[in-house]
Amino acid sequence: MIMDSGPTTFALFAAGAAALTTSVVKLKSRLALSRAKHRSLGGHSRLSRRVAGLVSFYAYDESQVFRSDDPPEETATARRAGFMRLAKLYAERYPQTMRLTTDVKDGISDLQFTDTYRVPFQFRELVQRHLSAPAFVQSSQGVVLTDLDGNHFYDLTGSYGVNLLGYDFYKGSIARAVERAGELGPVLGSYHPVVADNVARLKAISGLDEVSFHMSGTEAVMQAVRLARYHTRRTHLVRFCGAYHGWWGDVQPGIGNPIPARETYTLNEMSEAALRVLRTRRDIACVLVNPLQALHPNASPPADSALIDSGRSAHFDRQAYADWLKELRAVCDQNGIILIVDDVFVGFRIAPGGTQEYFGVRADMVTYGKTLGGGLPVGVLCGRKELMKRYRNNRPLDVCFARGTFNAHPYVMAAMNEFLRHLDTPEAQAMYAGLDALWNARAERLNQRLRERKLPVQVANLSSIWTVSYTEPSRYNWMFQFYLRAEGLALSWIGTGRLIFSLNYTDADFAAVVDRFVAAAEAMRRDGFWWHDPAATNKSIKRRVLREVLAHRFGRRADRTP
Numbered sequence: 400m401i402m403d404s405g406p407t408t409f410a411l412f413a414a415g416a417a418a419l420t421t422s423v424v425k426l427k428s429r430l431a432l433s434r435a436k437h438r439s440l441g442g443h444s445r446l447s448r449r450v451a452g453l454v455s456f457y458a459y460d461e462s463q464v465f466r467s468d469d470p471p472e473e474t475a476t477a478r479r480a481g482f483m484r485l486a487k488l489y490a491e492r493y494p495q496t497m498r499l500t501t502d503v504k505d506g507i508s509d510l511q512f513t514d515t516y517r518v519p520f521q522f523r524e525l526v527q528r529h530l531s532a533p534a535f536v537q538s539s540q541g542v543v544l545t546d547l548d549g550n551h552f553y554d555l556t557g558s559y560g561v562n563l564l565g566y567d568f569y570k571g572s573i574a575r576a577v578e579r580a581g582e583l584g585p586v587l588g589s590y591h592p593v594v595a596d597n598v599a600r601l602k603a604i605s606g607l608d609e610v611s612f613h614m615s616g617t618e619a620v621m622q623a624v625r626l627a628r629y630h631t632r633r634t635h636l637v638r639f640c641g642a643y644h645g646w647w648g649d650v651q652p653g654i655g656n657p658i659p660a661r662e663t664y665t666l667n668e669m670s671e672a673a674l675r676v677l678r679t680r681r682d683i684a685c686v687l688v689n690p691l692q693a694l695h696p697n698a699s700p701p702a703d704s705a706l707i708d709s710g711r712s713a714h715f716d717r718q719a720y721a722d723w724l725k726e727l728r729a730v731c732d733q734n735g736i737i738l739i740v741d742d743v744f745v746g747f748r749i750a751p752g753g754t755q756e757y758f759g760v761r762a763d764m765v766t767y768g769k770t771l772g773g774g775l776p777v778g779v780l781c782g783r784k785e786l787m788k789r790y791r792n793n794r795p796l797d798v799c800f801a802r803g804t805f806n807a808h809p810y811v812m813a814a815m816n817e818f819l820r821h822l823d824t825p826e827a828q829a830m831y832a833g834l835d836a837l838w839n840a841r842a843e844r845l846n847q848r849l850r851e852r853k854l855p856v857q858v859a860n861l862s863s864i865w866t867v868s869y870t871e872p873s874r875y876n877w878m879f880q881f882y883l884r885a886e887g888l889a890l891s892w893i894g895t896g897r898l899i900f901s902l903n904y905t906d907a908d909f910a911a912v913v914d915r916f917v918a919a920a921e922a923m924r925r926d927g928f929w930w931h932d933p934a935a936t937n938k939s940i941k942r943r944v945l946r947e948v949l950a951h952r953f954g955r956r957a958d959r960t961p
């Protein structure tokens with residue numbers, strides 16, 4: 400008995416020490432993960448979902464809408480008059496477009512959603528009653544859209560980024576595609592011969608070995624991540640705070656997804672702490688990068704519905720982002736992590752070779768979409784040979800399944816071919832040369848005009864992708880989208896957070912946009928929406944809104960609720 404106690408005690412001690420070591424290691428890695436999160440709510444997916452669940456709806460009534468920042472009475476009156484003038488203008492100018500929008504809204508859930516999330520929710524009721532955005536357009540030509548009432552709008556929506564070369568190009572590419580693939584028609588499963596040329600061109604553009612075709616950017620990203628998990632035999636994907644990669648669950652771990660994404664880490668982009676996590680964890684299969692985030696690292700897509708103050712900011716530093724991607728590449732190499740560049744948005748927009756060419760980084764996989772379809776819906780994944788393989792030679796039942804009815808649709812493939820072949824033309828090459836210089840100069844021209852007029856608005860840009868920010872504290876910046884529409888500038892439902900220009904904008908077109916943009920800002924200022932208490936700051940506005948939210952949640956009226 401006594402003889403035995405030595406080894407038994409030792410064994411117990413060793414087991415205890417091992418358990419303690421494991422716990423300490425786990426704790427350390429947990430702490431490293433916490434440190435690698437961005438401090439915003441967007442950086443904490445679970446918490447953000449919990450907080451979202453706590454916010455109760457409340458709306459300002461008609462008199463409160465214009466007094467949320469305690470303006471002088473004449474300012475509130477001017478705001479109300481300006482708002483009603485816009486409402487009258489919308490009703491008189493867009494009658495048929497509005498009638499159809501109103502008639503179908505009940506039956507289109509997407510439209511109900513976008514129309515609801517256009518402005519901060521407190522202001523929503525009055526806006527929806529009077530300034531609902533018309534949802535229909537009849538035609539496009541050059542850089543102009545025409546609605547059902549014959550009104551013309553300069554298009555700043557860029558069709559979510561699809562419209563790179565101008566709508567007329569895509570009309571032509573679709574028409575030629577229908578002609579080229581027409582003899583085959585919508586035969587699926589077998590390929591139209593044009594696929595061979597597309598594959599060769601995509602391999603050359605991406606510098607990668609294989610290609611798979613999908614129906615949307617979301618699907619291409621899904622397939623990239625699934626393959627990365629299959630080949631690394633690891634579970635987790637890393638995405639960076641605020642980055643959009645489509646709408647499937649694993650890349651939307653926070654607000655918007657009803658269930659938690661348990662195998663997703665959301666890390667702080669451009670941070671040493673994130674690199675440390677990538678260097679040390681063993682469960683990370685891949686890192687997803689959306690280079691659009693270079694314009695606003697760690698911030699969500701800048702929708703006007705989140706414009707409760709003027710805190711939104713953006714600044715693009717190409718060199719800093721290139722340096723970050725280089726560090727990321729090196730860490731991925733060290734730890735066997737697949738680097739997936741999601742070029743669905745910026746691919747072909749910033750350079751023919753996308754992010755890899757523009758920032759000088761090599762990816763293991765690249766996803767493309769949007770404009771690559773030549774005007775038709777598409778997603779494409781390019782990757783290294785060993786990563787694209789969907790089965791194992793020595794384990795015949797261990798496959799990584801991916802199919803899709805409409806993959807490689809003949810019409811889409813033919814339209815894509817029109818787009819890809821256009822990239823080789825001298826016209827396209829001339830367009831890409833000096834692209835940034837052109838769009839940076841245009842952004843500066845607009846900013847200069849805004850500064851000269853002392854208007855509290857500025858733009859920042861990543862080439863032809865722009866975002867508007869506001870330079871003085873205000874609760875009403877979201878109104879600007881409605882003034883812009885009244886001046887004939889069409890924005891997407893995100894509003895002023897994202898303007899996307901097609902590259903066929905001439906200097907004359909752009910000059911007209913500048914004039915209208917400035918006129919819209921002047922009208923909004925005249926109507927008193929940019930009045931602010933000299934003591935107000937973005938922080939004080941946020942604090943006040945928070946107080947209101949808490950008061951409505953917990954059933955008390957906040958002392959300063961309007």
Ligand SMILES: Cc1ncc(COP(=O)(O)O)c(C=O)c1O
Nearest residue numbers: 615616617644645689741743744
């Ligand atoms: C970077 C990025 N990835 C993926 C997607 C999803 O593409 P889709 O809307 O075609 O599914 C988008 C769409 O905006 C995107 O910008």
